[in-house]
Amino acid sequence: MxxxxxxxxxxVKQALMHVFWQKGYExxxxxxxxxxxxxxxxxxxGAFGDKRALYMVALEHYDHTRIQQGxxxxxxxxxxxxxxxxxxxxxxxxxxxxxxxxxxxxxxxSVEMAPVDKQVEGSVKATIRRLQLAVEAAIGTETSExxxxxxxxxxxxxxxxxxAKAGAPLQMIIDSRDRCLQSIG
Amino acid sequence: MxxxxxxxxxxVKQALMHVFWQKGYExxxxxxxxxxxxxxxxxxxGAFGDKRALYMVALEHYDHTRIQQGxxxxxxxxxxxxxxxxxxxxxxxxxxxxxxxxxxxxxxxSVEMAPVDKQVEGSVKATIRRLQLAVEAAIGTETSExxxxxxxxxxxxxxxxxxAKAGAPLQMIIDSRDRCLQSIG
DNA sequence: TTAGTTATTGACCGATTAGTCAATAACTAA
DNA sequence: TTAGTTATTGACTAATCGGTCAATAACTAA
Numbered sequence: 001m002x003x004x005x006x007x008x009x010x011x012v013k014q015a016l017m018h019v020f021w022q023k024g025y026e027x028x029x030x031x032x033x034x035x036x037x038x039x040x041x042x043x044x045x046g047a048f049g050d051k052r053a054l055y056m057v058a059l060e061h062y063d064h065t066r067i068q069q070g071x072x073x074x075x076x077x078x079x080x081x082x083x084x085x086x087x088x089x090x091x092x093x094x095x096x097x098x099x100x101x102x103x104x105x106x107x108x109x110s111v112e113m114a115p116v117d118k119q120v121e122g123s124v125k126a127t128i129r130r131l132q133l134a135v136e137a138a139i140g141t142e143t144s145e146x147x148x149x150x151x152x153x154x155x156x157x158x159x160x161x162x163x164a165k166a167g168a169p170l171q172m173i174i175d176s177r178d179r180c181l182q183s184i185g
Numbered sequence: 186m187x188x189x190x191x192x193x194x195x196x197v198k199q200a201l202m203h204v205f206w207q208k209g210y211e212x213x214x215x216x217x218x219x220x221x222x223x224x225x226x227x228x229x230x231g232a233f234g235d236k237r238a239l240y241m242v243a244l245e246h247y248d249h250t251r252i253q254q255g256x257x258x259x260x261x262x263x264x265x266x267x268x269x270x271x272x273x274x275x276x277x278x279x280x281x282x283x284x285x286x287x288x289x290x291x292x293x294x295s296v297e298m299a300p301v302d303k304q305v306e307g308s309v310k311a312t313i314r315r316l317q318l319a320v321e322a323a324i325g326t327e328t329s330e331x332x333x334x335x336x337x338x339x340x341x342x343x344x345x346x347x348x349a350k351a352g353a354p355l356q357m358i359i360d361s362r363d364r365c366l367q368s369i370g
Numbered sequence: 371t372t373a374g375t376t377a378t379t380g381a382c383c384g385a386t387t388a389g390t391c392a393a394t395a396a397c398t399a400a
Numbered sequence: 401t402t403a404g405t406t407a408t409t410g411a412c413t414a415a416t417c418g419g420t421c422a423a424t425a426a427c428t429a430a
Contacts, residue, residue: 002406003396024297026211030388041389043408051388101300110351111296112209115286121352128353148360155361156337159344166295167306168313175333176340183364187376188426215418226419228378236418371430378425386417395408400401 287349
């Protein structure tokens with residue numbers, strides 16, 4: 001029918017995600033995306049759209065991979081406290097390893113883009129909601145205030161991401177995790 | 186001795202702060218700063234330095250005004266729980282009023298600039314530390330784990346700022362405030 | 371009045387920005 | 401083989417970016 005695409009869509013989306021995750025929207029140039037994906041500018045525009053559309057693709061991919069990973073983690077067997085502790089420990093681990101400065105694309109997008117882009121705001125709110133519901137489900141049977149507590153846990157989680165990016169002492173994140181977990185039992 | 190400056194330094198710093206606070210570093214152009222301050226580009230460079238230096242000026246001004254305001258609030262008379270509740274309520278109020286989307290320049294700088302600018306990281310870490318010590322002092326006489334709890338409160342506070350910017354339901358911030366306060370008493 | 375110093379001004383610079391497009395290539399259905 | 405469709409390519413554009421600078425203005429000490 002027509003000429004087939006030569007690139008692996010998943011790999012390209014992953015590359016887009018990594019660049020925006022590390023540098024943010026404004027600090028990322030189309031050339032950065034060209035370098036990271038291996039595609040030329042025209043191909044990127046042809047396949048996905050303009051820079052904003054590429055950002056949305058990256059955001060969606062982050063949701064479907066990293067966020068989903070977290071949600072899956074929360075859904076498994078075992079006590080809620082352990083699962084949620086793991087969530088925080090992944091922040092500490094990322095910070096220790098220097099993985100994108102321990103930051104999270106969802107958090108970055110909330111701060112940089114959500115206030116100036118309705119579509120990003122919608123996407124970010126939906127993802128936060130999904131994550132909250134997963135936390136709520138995890139602790140649901142253990143406390144009567146699951147909805148309130150889950151929101152609080154998401155809040156502390158996002159705060160931990162900011163602390164990591166700020167280069168705050170990791171002990172601060174660990175302490176926050178521990179204090180946060182006391183709210184469950 | 187020489188020609189005197191024609192601008193009010195404090196007003197100019199305030200204007201710089203507002204622009205960077207609202208738009209972030211990368212999304213702010215020199216033209217934005219020219220428009221906001223009323224100074225021409227040459228004057229800005231002459232008086233403060235390049236764009237990065239202007240950002241540092243804005244960050245410092247934020248620290249000396251808004252952050253200091255918060256610290257002063259924590260230092261007054263009354264129970265720690267009330268003071269800290271006020272801290273969170275100021276986030277809710279800012280979000281409700283649409284003041285820079287309820288965001289905080291310290292939080293924004295942590296996410297956008299700290300990972301890529303050592304000087305910003307140093308400044309941000311120092312400010313966070315100062316804020317934490319103020320919280321610690323406020324709750325110091327009421328609990329034996331003041332240091333740990335203060336870090337946790339800062340964490341939740343930053344998370345609340347992210348939630349506000351994401352456009353999350355204000356109830357989520359209020360719930361987080363209430364849960365957080367239970368950790369004090 | 372003059373010499374020295376600094377502030378202000380606006381034109382100017384090269385580099386980079388996001389985005390476009392016509393030419394070509396690679397495929398398939400007929 | 402051919403006609404139709406889409407992907408790839410790289411040159412191209414207009415606008416904007418951060419930053420510089422020589423000319424001029426405003427002041428003070430001598």
